[in-house]
Amino acid sequence: MTHIMTLILLLFSAAADTLSEAYSDLWQGVQAPEHGNVIMQAMASQGLILVVLGVSLIIWFVLIGYLVRLDKKISDLEQKLSD
Amino acid sequence: MLRVNPEAVMPKLSVWKYVVILWMTAVLVAGFLIRVPEIPILYETTRNLFFHVPMWFTMTVMFAAGLVFSIRYLMGSNMRHDALAESVTLVGILFGLCGLLTGALWARFTWGTWWTFAEPKMNLSAMALMIYVAYFILRSAFDDPEKRAKIAAVYNIFAATTVPFLLYVVPRQLPSLHPGADGNPAFSDLTAPELRLVFYPAVIGFIGLAAWISQIRYRYVILPITINRLNRNNND
Numbered sequence: 001m002t003h004i005m006t007l008i009l010l011l012f013s014a015a016a017d018t019l020s021e022a023y024s025d026l027w028q029g030v031q032a033p034e035h036g037n038v039i040m041q042a043m044a045s046q047g048l049i050l051v052v053l054g055v056s057l058i059i060w061f062v063l064i065g066y067l068v069r070l071d072k073k074i075s076d077l078e079q080k081l082s083d
Numbered sequence: 084m085l086r087v088n089p090e091a092v093m094p095k096l097s098v099w100k101y102v103v104i105l106w107m108t109a110v111l112v113a114g115f116l117i118r119v120p121e122i123p124i125l126y127e128t129t130r131n132l133f134f135h136v137p138m139w140f141t142m143t144v145m146f147a148a149g150l151v152f153s154i155r156y157l158m159g160s161n162m163r164h165d166a167l168a169e170s171v172t173l174v175g176i177l178f179g180l181c182g183l184l185t186g187a188l189w190a191r192f193t194w195g196t197w198w199t200f201a202e203p204k205m206n207l208s209a210m211a212l213m214i215y216v217a218y219f220i221l222r223s224a225f226d227d228p229e230k231r232a233k234i235a236a237v238y239n240i241f242a243a244t245t246v247p248f249l250l251y252v253v254p255r256q257l258p259s260l261h262p263g264a265d266g267n268p269a270f271s272d273l274t275a276p277e278l279r280l281v282f283y284p285a286v287i288g289f290i291g292l293a294a295w296i297s298q299i300r301y302r303y304v305i306l307p308i309t310i311n312r313l314n315r316n317n318n319d
Contacts, residue, residue, distance in 0.1 A: 014217075027183065049115055049116070049127075050116075052115065053111070053112065053115040053116065056115065057108070057109055057111060057112075060107070060108065060111055061108075061302060064104055064107075067295065067296070067299070068096060068100075068104075070299055071096060071100065071295075071299055072274065074299060074302045074306070075095075077306060078302065078306065081306070081309060081313070
């Protein structure tokens with residue numbers, strides 16, 4: 001438990017960019033998104049905020065889709081009961 | 084050939100629920116894309132204003148609705164009002180929890196701590212939530228639905244009267260880092276006026292979403308009651 005807590009604390013207090021250091025060799029050959037087509041360039045603008053928006057929208061649509069399904073299922077039950 | 088049974092058509096979704104979906108999607112997009120002023124310490128987390136603060140507004144509206152339904156239950160002893168009060172209160176707690184969790188995360192990266200007991204708004208809002216958790220513990224203590232509904236309604240009226248004091252009156256009298264406190268108003272020069280263009284729609288959108296979720300919960304609670312009544316009528 002304490003190990004997990006330490007790990008979480010480390011994760012949030014880590015200011016050093018260990019990620020790009022470890023993966024920079026692997027990323028070197030990859031074409032950066034700002035050199036891609038128009039859509040890729042747009043996605044890569046403004047500090048990649050559009051990617052965060054995309055992730056949030058995916059979560060939102062999945063959750064709302066589930067809510068719609070739940071709503072319809074309950075409507076179905078109510079309909080069966082009233083028949 | 085595909086045969087469609089007209090009676091087996093999937094039930095339709097009310098129009099206002101489509102409005103909630105579109106409205107909230109627009110709020111999400113605008114909340115991420117609107118240009119926010121560069122405020123030191125806050126930076127991009129200024130956008131949290133569109134998501135963290137509406138949690139508390141929504142919670143307050145849900146608890147206020149719970150108060151109304153509890154009073155209406157006591158006036159007419161209609162079990163539907165009890166089910167409504169229970170549903171909106173539960174969703175209010177869910178939104179309050181989201182407010183606490185998002186606030187803690189925001190505080191970690193702006194104030195430097197997940198939680199501090201020096202912050203009256205944090206502690207008092209947690210206290211308000213605990214008062215509402217007790218509402219559900221109280222409900223679980225009764226087997227008789229009528230008795231449960233009556234005692235829960237009385238308790239809910241007490242609980243609702245604490246909310247304005249714990250969330251708004253007392254925190255404003257105490258020194259605090261949290262906006263909306265002593266010498267630190269919620270909308271000041273610190274908050275650019277254009278942020279309101281997304282903030283108020285976000286509040287409305289989240290209240291609509293909460294209303295939808297509590298309506299589903301209410302229908303889930305009321306279904307077995309209807310079935311029981313039908314069974315009783317059949318047996319008579």
